[in-house]
Amino acid sequence: TLETAAVVARTAPSFVRFGHFEHFAARNQPEQLRMLADHVIDHHYPECRTTSAFGGNAYAAFLQAVALRTAALVAQWQAVGFCHGVLNTDNMSILGLTIDYGPFQFLDAFVPDHICNHSDTQGRYAFNRQPNVVYWNLFCLGQALQPLIGEPDVVLQALEPYRKRFPVEFMARMRAKLGLVAAHAGEAPVMDALLQLLAANAVDYTIFWRRLSHTVAQNDFEPVRDLFADRAGLDAWLLSYSELLAQADKGLAADLMLKTNPRFVLRNHLAEQAIRSAKLGDLFEL
Numbered sequence: 001t002l003e004t005a006a007v008v009a010r011t012a013p014s015f016v017r018f019g020h021f022e023h024f025a026a027r028n029q030p031e032q033l034r035m036l037a038d039h040v041i042d043h044h045y046p047e048c049r050t051t052s053a054f055g056g057n058a059y060a061a062f063l064q065a066v067a068l069r070t071a072a073l074v075a076q077w078q079a080v081g082f083c084h085g086v087l088n089t090d091n092m093s094i095l096g097l098t099i100d101y102g103p104f105q106f107l108d109a110f111v112p113d114h115i116c117n118h119s120d121t122q123g124r125y126a127f128n129r130q131p132n133v134v135y136w137n138l139f140c141l142g143q144a145l146q147p148l149i150g151e152p153d154v155v156l157q158a159l160e161p162y163r164k165r166f167p168v169e170f171m172a173r174m175r176a177k178l179g180l181v182a183a184h185a186g187e188a189p190v191m192d193a194l195l196q197l198l199a200a201n202a203v204d205y206t207i208f209w210r211r212l213s214h215t216v217a218q219n220d221f222e223p224v225r226d227l228f229a230d231r232a233g234l235d236a237w238l239l240s241y242s243e244l245l246a247q248a249d250k251g252l253a254a255d256l257m258l259k260t261n262p263r264f265v266l267r268n269h270l271a272e273q274a275i276r277s278a279k280l281g282d283l284f285e286l
Contacts, residue, residue, distance in 0.1 A: 004279055012097055016040055018141040019090030025144035037062065037148055040094055054158065059148040063158040067138050069096025071162045074134050075169035078127075079177060080262060081107035081205040083116040087125045089137045106265035110198040110205040135162055176260040177209055179216055179253030180244060190240050197237055201228045209261035216245065217254035 016036070024033035041048050041062050054060035073096045077084065084091070086102030093099045102125075105116035112128040120126075125133060142155040149155050174191050175183065198208060208227055215221045221238055228234040245253060277284065 010099070012093070012095070012099060014040070014044060014093075014095055015099065016094045017090050017100070018092040018094065018137055018144070019088070020094075021141060021144040022089055025147065030147050033144070034148055037145065044095060054154055057149060057154065059145055060150075060154050060158045063138075063142055063145055063149065063155065064161055066094060066096065066141065067159050067162040068165050070134060070138060071165035072096065072169045073098065074131050075166055075173055077130060078170055079173035080265070081110070081127070083107065083114060083125075083127045084130060085117040085120075085125060087130060087133045087137065089140050092134070092137050092141075105268055107205040108267070109202040110195070110208075111202065112195075112199055131166055135159070138162055173260075176256055178241070178244070179213075179250075179257040180248055181252055181256060182248075184244050184247055186240075187244060190237070190244060193237050193240070197228070197230065197233055200233070201230055203227045206262060206265050209257075210263055213254060213257035213261050216250060216257060219250075 020036060021033060024030075024036060037059055041058060045062050045065050048058045048061040048065060051058065051061040053064070070092070076082075077098075082098075083105045084098075084101045085104045086100075091100040091102070103117045103119075105114075107114060107127065113123065113126045115123050115126045117125060123129065138159055142149075142159050146152060146155050149158070171183075171188070171191070175187065178187075178191070180187060197203075198205065204227065208224065211223045211227065215224050224238075225231055225234055
């Protein structure tokens, strides 16, 4: 059937992706590979030219910088429940940006292994697999850059910071979602227990965090309890969470949470309703 369409212009500092480097490496074109790498380094990673890391190897430093930026990006995805949909290397930005997402989605119910792409029959790009898939993509980028970097061991050394940076970045974002300004002893088990509760009760991810933000501000957790079938499990978690909050300023905590936990995310079913209405000439949904 004929579909109503529109032209959408996207902007970004660069649309160079991991796949561009793989292209020249696969075609055995080292000079073109070097030209592309030099272009990206000179325009976006000039600090790699003067680094002392890796014996002054600018290409290894470049790979490490991309890995660190990408770790922070994926931590943001996981914290807000963003499902990319098609995480192949050609959809990975060399600048650590979210570009060329496929049939993307923000989680409704918190289902860790949710697959938002109907063509992903193996679940390769499931929500909880995103951090590991992204590391694989970085590994592929490292292989493509190996002719410039040199020894395979140096490539692995440049990629290793991703494994360390991602959990640190993710923990920082989850800490902010809980209103914890600083790190606290025992915070990791509290966060893990919460994610298990959210999954077991299939709680709406965005609504939970937004309600929790308001309940901390108002000191009334009943609206949050209404989201859970396992009230006893939630009450036990709230007790441990309250112990963490007792070490923080509740006013600052609530303010941080309201700034961190989004009020709105795109809901696919609402977007579909708006599209159907618009086709009939009703723009009210928009």
